[in-house]
Amino acid sequence: MAMMAIARRRKLLNDDVLISLSDNSWDILDVSGSDVSDFGLAKVVKMCDSLRAVDISRCYRITALGVSELLSHCQSLETLRCGGCHRSDTAVRRCLGFLKPKLNDVAGDSWEELDSKDIANGAESLRWLLWPKIDDNSRDILASDCPRIVVNPKPSVFSVRGFKVPNEAIADLALDESFVQGIDPNTWVIPGVVRKVVTLSDSSPSELPIAEKFRLAFVQRDERLAPKRAKNVRQRQRRAEKEWMMTNAEAKSVVLAARHSKSLHGRT
Structure with missing residues (x-):
């Protein structure tokens, strides 16, 4: 689990890495902010069906299909972290039906006639849902149907x-924080990436807007490349004239006559 936690922090976690490291003894799974997709998630939840807590937040490749696989296979799931990006929010919103109680037997005329065994809960063990930007409608549905x-x-x-x-x-x-405690944070620092912290004191009121900086950079580049463009135009013109003289019979005769006349003048 520590290796997967480090891979996630180094932005290296994808389906192949997840599947190769997965272990059926896992009881938590943190793939937040990774490139894990429905395929990788489905493979792992079928193997690790004793998961108690899962974090799939900010996973743009996990859709409603992956969430439904998670909820249907992990019967011990107590904590689910989700959302954090538009695709993740949409995926969870489409799976709210899995969290609602369902009827195994609809033959009865009323709820009073049903035994408790006739009422099946979707994701019945789920108790904690972390969804930072949950919409009001989804919140109301969960409050009324999944108290x-x-x-x-x-x-x-x-x-x-x-x-x-x-x-x-x-x-x-972080869900996998306990697995990296005591490990040097430099272990998952990506080489070559330098984070610059910009404070309010670094900015100046007289500093040019970013759009103006781009415009000036384009103008400078255009001026720098202008001589080269002119040279290329002249070269294309000479090449076109040469090709025309080589393919046009009249042009060839004019060139040959000029050369012959020049040679005669040279002899005299």
């Missing part, structure tokens, strides 16, 4: 609905 699920819980010394908020459901803590 057992706590959306975006806040860490507190007090319990939430009788349950203590686990570390996996605290947004400020």
Whole structure:
């Protein structure tokens, strides 16, 4: 798990890496912000069906298909982190139906006639949902149809609905943070990438806007390349004249006559 956590931080985590490192003993899975797709997620959740907490936030390649595979195979899933980008928000929104209670038997005339075994819950173990930019409609649906699920819980010394908020459901803590504790952060620093911190004091009111900088850079480049463009035009003109003289019979005769006349004048 530590190797996968480092690969994720180095922006190297994809389907191939995830599948090659996966282990059926895993109980958490953090692929947030990675290139993992529906294919890789489906492969892993079928192997690691005892996952308790999963983070698929900011995974632009995971669609509703991947989320549905996760919810259907991981019956012990308690914490799900999602959203963070438009595609992830859309994928989870399309899978809200998996979280709603479903009926196994619809033959009865009323709810009172149904036994508890006739009512099946979708993702029945899910209790904590971290979805930072959840829309109001989705929040209302979860509140009315899935009251057992706590959306975006806040860490507190007090319990939430009788349950203590686990570390996996605290947004400020990376799901795989415990696996890289004690490891030098330079391990996952990408070589050649220098992060520059820009503060308000670095900017000047008289500094040119970025659009003006681009315009000036284009003008300077255009002036620098102008002589080369003129030279290329002259070369193309000479090449065209030469090709015309080589292909046109009248032009050939004129050139040969000029050369013959020049040779006669040279002899005299």
